[in-house]
Amino acid sequence: MLTIEDLQSITLERQGLRYDASFGSGKDAVYQSLEQLGYLQIDTLSVVERAHHHTLWTRIPDYETSYLDELLEERQIFEYWFHAASYLPMQDFRFALPQMLEVRDNDSHYYNADSKVMRYIIDTIRAEGPKRARDFETQAKKSGSWWNWKPAKIALERLFLQGDLMISRREGMQKTYDLPERVLPEAIDLTIPTPREFASYLVKTYLNAYGWTTLKQILHLKTGETIRNDVRDVLSDLLEEGIIESIHIKGYPPVFVRYDLLGATAGISTPEIRLLSPFDNAIIHRDRVKQFFDFDYRIECYTPKEKRLYGYFCLPILFGNTFIGRVDCKAHRKQKQFEIIHLHLENQLIEFESWAKPFAERIKQFVLFNGCTSLKVSQVSPSNKTTKLRKLLEGLF
Template sequence: MTIKQLQRATLQCQGLTKKYPFGKGKKAALSVLEHLGYVQIDTLSVVERAHHHTLWSRLPDYQTEYLDQLVEERDVFEYWFHAASYLPMKDFRYALPQMRQFKRGEARFYNTIDPKILDYVHDKIRLDGPQKARDFASHNKKSGSWWDWKPTKIALERLFMQGDLMVCGREGMEKIYDLTERVLPGTVNTTEPGSLEFAEYLVKTYLRAYGITTIKQITHLRTGKALRKNAEQVLQTMLEAQTVQQVKIDGMPTIFALSDLLENSIKKPSPSIRLLSPFDNSVIHRERLEQLFGFDFRLECYTPKPKRQYGYFCLPILFGDEFIGRIDCKAHRKNNQFEIIHLHIEKRQGDIEVWLKPLVKTIQQFAIFNGCQSIRLSQVNSPKLLGILKPFFAENEMMF
C-alpha cells in the first residue's frame, strides 16, 4: 500500500472526501460523532468553536443548536477522551474506568478539596436542581489557587470528573450540572468494562474513525504499560482473524489497517477545499499528521507573538487529499466581518487555477457559518498570490 492510498483511506474514514458522507440534519450530526468517537471541546472563539467547526467540516448544513439539542435529548454527553469532549451516550460505560479512578483518588486532580464542600455542592444540586458555577456563592475570598477557581467550582469539576454529576446543558460556554442519575438514560449500559475490553474499545474506535492506526495513536495521552499491552493483544487477535492487516511504510511506525478498506479501491477525493479546526480529529495528532501527510502543524496561540511563524489561530487548508497551507483568520462578529489575517499557501502555487475557486467558495461558506457578511483579506505569503486573490476579498466588499 502506498502513502497516497493511506492518506486517501484515512480522509475517507474521517468523512472528509465527500460533501455529505453522513447525511443531513441533526441525525447526521449524531452519526458524525458516533463514527468519530468524540469531538473535542474548546473555548477559543476566534472563529466558531472547535466542536461546532469539526462537525460543520463534515456536515455543510450543520447548525450549532444541533449539538445542544443532542445533549438535551441525552444522545451525547460531555466527558474526557484525550481532552474535554462530546461523546456518544452509547459509549458512556467506557468513561467509567476514569470516573472510578477519580472517585478512588487514583487519578490526578489539581486541587485538594474539603469533603464538606463536595457534600454541600452535591446536596444543593440534589435539592435545588441543575446549577452553574456562578449559582454558588463563594466562601473563599482568597485568590491564587488553580485558575483562581472558587472552592465550589473546583468541587463541581471534581464531582463531574468522578461521575457524580453530568453536564445537562450549557448557557453559552458555561456548564450546567445535574446529578448523574437524573441525566443518564435508564437504558444506558453502566457495566464498567475490564481493561482488555476498554483497550478493544479504543482500538476499534480509532480504526473506525481513521481506517488505520498505530499503537502510539491508541495510547495518545494515556499512561500505563497495561493499556499498551492490551492494545497489542487486541490487534494481534484482529490480525489472526484477518480483520486488520499490518502495513509498513518507510520512516513510519507499524500501521494497522482495516482489511476491508485495503481490499476496496479508494477513489481520489473531489478537488474541494476544507478549512479544518486546529482541534479537528483529522489533525489533532500532530506527529501522525506530519508522518502521513508531511504537514508540520502547530497551534501558535500559546506561543509569544514575536515567535509565531504563521499566526495566532491558523486553520489547516486541505485540498482533496493534500494539505496545501494554512489560514490565520478571525470572525469580527460585532461588524459581521470575516478577516483573513494571513493566508499561507505552501504547495500548488503554480497551479492556482485548480484550487482558487474552491478556496474562495469555502472561505465564503465558512464566513457565513461564522455569522459574517463580508470578507477582508489582509495578507498573503506571496505578492503574486495577493494580487490574484485581492479582487475576491476586497475590503468591506459584500460577498454574499
C-alpha cells in the same frame, strides 16, 4: 500493496472529508458523525466559531449549532474526557468509568477540592435540581457565606471528573450540572470495563474513525505497561481473525488497516477544499499528520507572539489529499467582518487555478457560518498571489 496516498484517502473518507454531507444532513448527521469519529473535542476559544461546531460544520453543510445542545438534552451524547474535554456517544459511557474512578481515588493528580464544599453542592443539586456554575457563584457572594467562588468552581470540576455530577444541558459555554441518575438513560450499561475491554474500545474507536491506525496513536496520552500490552494483544487477535492487516511501508511506522477497507482506495476525482479547526479529529494527532500527510502543524495561540511562525489561530487548508497551506483568521463579530490576517500558501506544485475558486467559495461559506457579512484580506504569502486572491476573496461580498 497500499501506498501513502491510499492511506490518506482511507482516512479522509472515514473522517467524512472526501465528500460533502458524507454523514447526511441535519441533527441525525451530527449523531452519525460523532458515532463514527468517536469523540468531538470541545474548546472555549472563539477567534472563529468554536472547535466543536467548526468540526461538524466542515462535514455537515446544513449544520446548526443548536444540534449538539439538543442531542445532549436528549441523552444521546454526553460530555466527558477523551484526550481533552469532549462530546461522546452515550453508548460509550461505560468506557469513561475507569477514569472517573481514577479521579475519585487519587487526590494527588487532580483537583484538590474542599470536601465540605463538594457535599454542599451535591446536597443542593439533589434537593433543588440542576444548577449552573453561576448559581453557586451567586450563593458564594451572599453575606455570611462560609465559602467563596474559587473552592466551588474547583469542587464542581472535581465532582464532574469523578462522575458524581454530569452536564445535563448547555447554553453556549454555560453548563448545567445534575446527578448522573437523573441524566443517564435507564438502559445504559454501567459495567466497568476490564482493562482488556478498554483497550479493545480504544483500538476499535481509532480503526472506525480513521480506517487505519498506529500503535502510537492508540496509546496517545496512555501510560503503563498494562494498557500497552492489552492493546498489543487486541491487535494480535484482530490480525489473527482477519479483521485488520498489518502494512509496512518503508520509512513509516507499521500501520494496522481494516481489511474491509483495503479496496476502498480510489483517488478523489474532484478535490474538495476543507478549512479545518486546529482541534479537528483529522488534524489533532500532529505526528500522524506530519508522517503520513507531510504537513507539520502546530497551533500557536499558546506560543509567545514573537515566536509564532504563522499566527495565533491558523486553520489548516486541505485540498483533496493535500494540505496546501494554513490561514490565520478572526471573526470580528461586532463589526460582522471576517479578517484573513495571513494566508500562507505552502504547496506551490498545485496550480493556483485548480484550488483558488473552490477556496474562495469555502471561505465565503465560513464567513457566513461565523455570522459575518464582509471579508478583509490583510496578508498573503507568497506575496505574488496577493493581488489575485484579494480581488477574488473580497469580491465575494
